[in-house]
Amino acid sequence: MMKQHQAHRSPLDLAGVGIGPFNLSLAAHLDAVDELEARFFDQSASFSWHPGMMLPDVTLQTSFLKDLVSATHPVSPWSFLSYLVANRRFYAFLNADFPAIPRQEFASYLAWVAAGLPGLQFGAQVREVDFDGYAFAVRLDNETFSARNLALGVGLKPATPDFIDRLRPGAAFHSSRAAFEIDRCAGKRVAVIGGGQSGAEIVLNLLGRGAGAPAHVDWISMRPNFLPLDETPFTNELFTPPYVASFHSLPEARRHTTVEREKLAGDGVSAETLAAIYRRLYVLRHLESGGPSADLLPHREVINAEPRDNGCQLIMRNGMDGQVDIRKADILVLATGYRYELPPCLAPLAGRIDLDRSGRPRPGPDFAVRWDGPASARIFALNAGLLSHGIAEPQLSLMAWRSAVIANALAQRQVFDVERPEAMVQWLDAMPHEAEAGGQA
Numbered sequence: 001m002m003k004q005h006q007a008h009r010s011p012l013d014l015a016g017v018g019i020g021p022f023n024l025s026l027a028a029h030l031d032a033v034d035e036l037e038a039r040f041f042d043q044s045a046s047f048s049w050h051p052g053m054m055l056p057d058v059t060l061q062t063s064f065l066k067d068l069v070s071a072t073h074p075v076s077p078w079s080f081l082s083y084l085v086a087n088r089r090f091y092a093f094l095n096a097d098f099p100a101i102p103r104q105e106f107a108s109y110l111a112w113v114a115a116g117l118p119g120l121q122f123g124a125q126v127r128e129v130d131f132d133g134y135a136f137a138v139r140l141d142n143e144t145f146s147a148r149n150l151a152l153g154v155g156l157k158p159a160t161p162d163f164i165d166r167l168r169p170g171a172a173f174h175s176s177r178a179a180f181e182i183d184r185c186a187g188k189r190v191a192v193i194g195g196g197q198s199g200a201e202i203v204l205n206l207l208g209r210g211a212g213a214p215a216h217v218d219w220i221s222m223r224p225n226f227l228p229l230d231e232t233p234f235t236n237e238l239f240t241p242p243y244v245a246s247f248h249s250l251p252e253a254r255r256h257t258t259v260e261r262e263k264l265a266g267d268g269v270s271a272e273t274l275a276a277i278y279r280r281l282y283v284l285r286h287l288e289s290g291g292p293s294a295d296l297l298p299h300r301e302v303i304n305a306e307p308r309d310n311g312c313q314l315i316m317r318n319g320m321d322g323q324v325d326i327r328k329a330d331i332l333v334l335a336t337g338y339r340y341e342l343p344p345c346l347a348p349l350a351g352r353i354d355l356d357r358s359g360r361p362r363p364g365p366d367f368a369v370r371w372d373g374p375a376s377a378r379i380f381a382l383n384a385g386l387l388s389h390g391i392a393e394p395q396l397s398l399m400a401w402r403s404a405v406i407a408n409a410l411a412q413r414q415v416f417d418v419e420r421p422e423a424m425v426q427w428l429d430a431m432p433h434e435a436e437a438g439g440q441a
């Protein structure tokens with residue numbers, strides 16, 4: 001049964017800043033907890049999942065079973081299966097038998113949930129959050145909400161190299177804007193910087209644009225080769241609650257080195273995308289004439305870019321032989337990833353939140369960050385815990401589990417079963433205590 005949303009009373013038990021998949025999953029869990037009143041705010045006019053990377057034919061890198069709720073609340077009306085049934089496409093979806101489902105399909109599922117779930121407010125930018133000693137004051141343009149707890153689900157910010165500030169406007173765009181800007185690449189020399197999934201999807205798209213294709217594509221990666229996402233079973237164990245519990249129990253310095261070592265488990269390119277790029281290059285090189293030329297440049301660190309003519313000159317160090325390479329490009333596509341930033345609306349509280357050396361808050365086992373306010377006023381941070389909870393944190397894989405842990409913490413009872421399943425791998429000799437892993441509400 002869907003919860004009947006009560007008329008707003010003050011203060012809320014929880015105010016959510018941002019409605020991406022992560023806070024949406026939390027909202028879907030809280031919808032099943034009658035005693036809690038929550039409200040979530042997003043600055044966008046309506047739900048939209050990374051619209052700037054919604055290129056044709058892109059696919060989800062995770063199983064659709066890792067949806068907003070199924071791992072922890074499979075009877076929820078907000079599961080992917082409920083979406084298929086409600087939209088009369090259950091049988092067709094099964095028959096299509098996608099090896100990886102279209103990202104558009106998952107985005108459409110998320111938008112369906114966002115349209116049906118009560119307590120979500122779009123077109124509502126949170127301008128400022130302050131604390132009056134008892135509750136948070138969450139200020140929008142024309143309203144202020146009072147809430148006992150906060151959930152920060154504001155996502156990550158595009159990470160760009162410093163040198164782009166020196167380039168002329170329009171000479172570069174970040175991958176998060178690709179769908180809006182990619183048409184500008186027609187007939188140009190384009191350099192795509194970044195050897196992860198976004199860079200790969202953009203290169204594949206550029207090479208297949210027919211009449212609108214660029215004249216030339218350079219694909220530059222700092223990694224020593226164009227490396228695949230590792231999707232084998234023991235690597236997938238890194239995306240399970242027992243692994244997160246083991247990781248969380250490590251000292252901070254060891255967590256930093258572990259995350260670095262595990263990068264390709266979350267950031268590599270899917271094998272299908274790599275194969276599609278290779279095949280497209282083969283066709284362009286041997287079977288078709290008139291398409292774009294392309295150079296693949298792994299093991300290159302771009303150390304600078306300077307304005308030249310209408311574009312720029314890239315200076316790179318080749319990690320294989322240590323030499324400096326120079327290339328010209330009309331347009332740079334920066335598939336350079338994302339970084340965590342405490343949202344500007346938190347400025348009144350910023351000095352009170354304990355940050356690690358990378359500027360991230362420190363989420364505890366229940367995702368509440370360390371700050372100097374009373375223990376009854378918690379700030380839950382979602383997608384902030386790469387260094388506290390590991391490489392699963394920015395992915396969809398454990399979002400339902402994280403939401404269930406937070407919902408239990410808010411309700412102060414075990415509403416959802418978040419007992420750790422038996423681990424397939426014994427990561428540590430002494431497993432951390434259940435409560436430290438968020439196992440107890």
Ligand SMILES: Cc1cc2nc3c(=O)[nH]c(=O)nc-3n(C[C@H](O)[C@H](O)[C@H](O)COP(=O)(O)OP(=O)(O)OC[C@H]3O[C@@H](n4cnc5c(N)ncnc54)[C@H](O)[C@@H]3O)c2cc1C
Pocket residue numbers: 017018019020021022023024041042043044049050053059060061062124125126127153154155156198343345382383394395396397
């Ligand atoms: C192109 C792309 C594809 C991905 N595909 C996968 C995948 O296949 N599998 C996987 O596991 N992971 C994937 N990820 C990683 C991850 O699942 C997504 O980035 C996911 O969207 C993160 O969700 P989020 O809720 O933290 O943030 P976001 O989706 O970024 O949402 C944050 C929201 O907060 C809002 N906001 C920010 N500040 C405010 C404010 N002050 N007031 C109000 N609203 C605010 C924004 O408008 C936004 O809607 C992908 C990431 C990208 C970039």
